[in-house]
Amino acid sequence: MLRFALKNVLTRPLRSFLALVGVSISIAGVVGLISVSSGLRSTMSDTLDKVEGLVMIEANSVDPIFSTLPIDYARRVEKIPGVQACVPELWRVAPNVEGQKTLIGLFNAIVVLGLDPERHTRLSAGHVYSRSMRRGRNIEPGDAGKKRVVVSERIARKYAKDVGGTVKVGEEQFEIVGVYNTGSLFLDGTLVMHLEDAWKFAGFSRDLVTSFYVEATETSPEALARIEKAIEAEFAGEKKKVDCLSTTEWQAEFGNMMKNLDVFLLVVSSIAVIVGAIGILNTMLMSVTERVPEFGILKANGWSRGDVTRLVLAESTYLGVAGGVLGSAIGWAGVTSAAAMMPFQPTAPLWLLGSASGLGALLGILGGVYPARRAAGLSPVDAIRAS
Amino acid sequence: MILRAVDLKKTYAIGGRPVEALRGVSLEIPDGAFTFVVGPSGSGKSTLMHLAGGLDRPTSGTLEVAGQDLARMSDDGLSAFRREKLGFVFQAFNLIPNLDAVDNVLVPFVARGLAEGMRERAREMLGTVGLGDRLHHRPKQLSGGEQQRVAIARALLKDPKLLLADEPTGELDSKTGAEIFGLIRQLHREKGASVFVVTHDTRYIEKDDTVIKVEDGRIVSQAATEGQF
Numbered sequence: 108m109l110r111f112a113l114k115n116v117l118t119r120p121l122r123s124f125l126a127l128v129g130v131s132i133s134i135a136g137v138v139g140l141i142s143v144s145s146g147l148r149s150t151m152s153d154t155l156d157k158v159e160g161l162v163m164i165e166a167n168s169v170d171p172i173f174s175t176l177p178i179d180y181a182r183r184v185e186k187i188p189g190v191q192a193c194v195p196e197l198w199r200v201a202p203n204v205e206g207q208k209t210l211i212g213l214f215n216a217i218v219v220l221g222l223d224p225e226r227h228t229r230l231s232a233g234h235v236y237s238r239s240m241r242r243g244r245n246i247e248p249g250d251a252g253k254k255r256v257v258v259s260e261r262i263a264r265k266y267a268k269d270v271g272g273t274v275k276v277g278e279e280q281f282e283i284v285g286v287y288n289t290g291s292l293f294l295d296g297t298l299v300m301h302l303e304d305a306w307k308f309a310g311f312s313r314d315l316v317t318s319f320y321v322e323a324t325e326t327s328p329e330a331l332a333r334i335e336k337a338i339e340a341e342f343a344g345e346k347k348k349v350d351c352l353s354t355t356e357w358q359a360e361f362g363n364m365m366k367n368l369d370v371f372l373l374v375v376s377s378i379a380v381i382v383g384a385i386g387i388l389n390t391m392l393m394s395v396t397e398r399v400p401e402f403g404i405l406k407a408n409g410w411s412r413g414d415v416t417r418l419v420l421a422e423s424t425y426l427g428v429a430g431g432v433l434g435s436a437i438g439w440a441g442v443t444s445a446a447a448m449m450p451f452q453p454t455a456p457l458w459l460l461g462s463a464s465g466l467g468a469l470l471g472i473l474g475g476v477y478p479a480r481r482a483a484g485l486s487p488v489d490a491i492r493a494s
Numbered sequence: 495m496i497l498r499a500v501d502l503k504k505t506y507a508i509g510g511r512p513v514e515a516l517r518g519v520s521l522e523i524p525d526g527a528f529t530f531v532v533g534p535s536g537s538g539k540s541t542l543m544h545l546a547g548g549l550d551r552p553t554s555g556t557l558e559v560a561g562q563d564l565a566r567m568s569d570d571g572l573s574a575f576r577r578e579k580l581g582f583v584f585q586a587f588n589l590i591p592n593l594d595a596v597d598n599v600l601v602p603f604v605a606r607g608l609a610e611g612m613r614e615r616a617r618e619m620l621g622t623v624g625l626g627d628r629l630h631h632r633p634k635q636l637s638g639g640e641q642q643r644v645a646i647a648r649a650l651l652k653d654p655k656l657l658l659a660d661e662p663t664g665e666l667d668s669k670t671g672a673e674i675f676g677l678i679r680q681l682h683r684e685k686g687a688s689v690f691v692v693t694h695d696t697r698y699i700e701k702d703d704t705v706i707k708v709e710d711g712r713i714v715s716q717a718a719t720e721g722q723f
């Protein structure tokens with residue numbers, strides 16, 4: 108019977124092909140979306156794993172880019188028990204690198220980070236960028252006012268630059284002294300320079316920075332939470348209050364974002380599933396309608412309702428499985444080629460491809476139920492008289 | 495008794511207006527009989543055959559075929575009954591277009607899985623009806639007469655208690671028609687099957703056949719012939 112069902116599918120190539128296209132596109136879409144979301148997830152956790160301390164910003168400013176704080180807050184933070192060091196940071200968007208706009212596209216943005224290497228000697232675990240050096244050297248105290256930068260591997264590749272070369276940021280040329288690579292999508296868009304140069308670049312006065320990186324002596328979430336409270340309390344009476352962001356908070360926030368994304372994925376996938384099932388339903392319904400006399404013959408020859416139902420379901424399941432496998436292959440190919448072009452890695456793991464093919468089978472069965480019932484419910488006489 | 499009907503009625507409701515296709519048919523046909531059903535168009539011949547074949551249910555009356563009370567059987571019961579006890583040959587379109595001759599002969603068993611040696615026997619049956627060299631032809635590649643032969647081979651393989659044929663030669667020339675009747679006679683003779691043939695063509699009636707005349711949904715005569723037709 109399975110052979111017979113397969114023949115029935117194969118002898119209507121155009122129609123089967125159309126159903127196949129519908130199913131495989133829906134399934135490829137689901138594979139693509141889930142891959143992107145899981146890629147995003149792993150990129151994010153890569154990033155968060157690399158930042159162990161707290162980031163202190165102006166209250167309610169959300170991101171260091173929108174925050175300004177007096178630089179002397181650092182000394183007050185360092186007096187709080189459990190704080191190892193508090194180093195100033197100045198974050199600015201670099202709207203223009205090498206004469207090209209950088210704000211086009213979500214992952215292309217390049218930011219400038221100014222830091223004070225002298226103060227960084229107090230960090231015991233070091234700073235995320237100094238820990239990730241690949242070539243050349245870190246920004247050093249002697250670089251103050253010398254217009255020198257450290258860039259990421261990604262930026263170096265993008266602008267075809269390397270240690271010893273120069274890069275134009277805004278209207279100024281900077282000499283590249285080092286190349287780092289954190290491997291994180293979000294961290295690797297940063298040009299690191301001396302705070303002196305960043306002040307000049309940003310047009311900031313020398314008593315202001317955007318934020319601080321706070322390293323604690325203990326990195327347990329409880330210790331961090333305690334320090335966070337203490338810091339926020341320290342500046343509660345000031346006009347400029349502060350917020351501390353910890354990896355755990357970011358994780359929570361990111362988790363929330365991903366939850367929304369998951370809901371979105373679920374909705375889109377469900378729509379895809381429905382569309383795919385309707386495609387199969389339509390194909391099978393046309394096929395059943397065309398073959399009314401055929402079902403009459405089968406029934407006259409002793410095929411029961413169940414036999415006819417199984418035949419039609421087998422046909423639609425073939426379509427679904429073929430669409431599922433094809434869709435997984437298309438989705439995988441799409442994800443793989445997109446991964447080469449995107450700064451982060453969408454991943455299509457084997458389980459996803461497997462369950463997408465399974466989803467195809469499910470679509471086939473769903474789309475086949477009604478046509479199968481129709482075929483099974485035909486009265487043999489009507490079917491025979493129809494010929 | 496291969497077939498026993500008592501006051502069998504079949505009414506179709508078409509657009510709210512009832513059409514009485516059979517208006518009370520009572521019949522007794524002994525085992526092994528070769529029966530012709532004749533009568534004008536629209537008289538109810540096919541309807542009677544469909545009821546006898548369990549393809550449709552009577553509106554009222556009793557109908558026993560091969561010892562089974564068809565009116566009381568479930569759908570699945572009727573399917574099994576058709577699969578195990580009956581063979582069908584219709585006027586045209588007896589075959590599944592997607593299957594070759596061998597698979598068409600095997601169609602009754604395809605859903606349940608083929609027993610060992612069945613395929614071999616199907617080939618033999620096709621040989622018996624003279625299609626030994628057409629085993630893998632599709633219906634489209636066969637002539638009308640060859641298609642009817644495949645249907646007969648299918649009935650032969652089933653070894654049915656009752657063969658039901660509705661104008662099996664209706665679309666064939668007289669020479670091919672005679673050959674088809676020859677095969678049906680062979681099935682009757684060699685397998686001992688009862689045969690129930692609806693036809694317009696009285697030339698094929700032979701001595702000792704039972705002839706049932708239907709008119710306007712009623713049986714007007716039933717006789718064992720001695721050549722008077």
Ligand SMILES: Nc1ncnc2c1ncn2[C@@H]1O[C@H](COP(=O)(O)OP(=O)(O)OP(=O)(O)O)[C@@H](O)[C@H]1O
Pocket residue numbers: 506507508513514515533534535536537538539540541542
């Ligand atoms: N499904 C149906 N719905 C309504 N009326 C029907 C249906 N099937 C048959 N009839 C009617 O029942 C009557 C008997 O039909 P039937 O097919 O049994 O005649 P027949 O003797 O086989 O005719 P023919 O020699 O032309 O094949 C006809 O009047 C026909 O129109």
Ligand SMILES: [Mg+2]
Pocket residue numbers: 539540541660
């Ligand atoms: Mg008829």
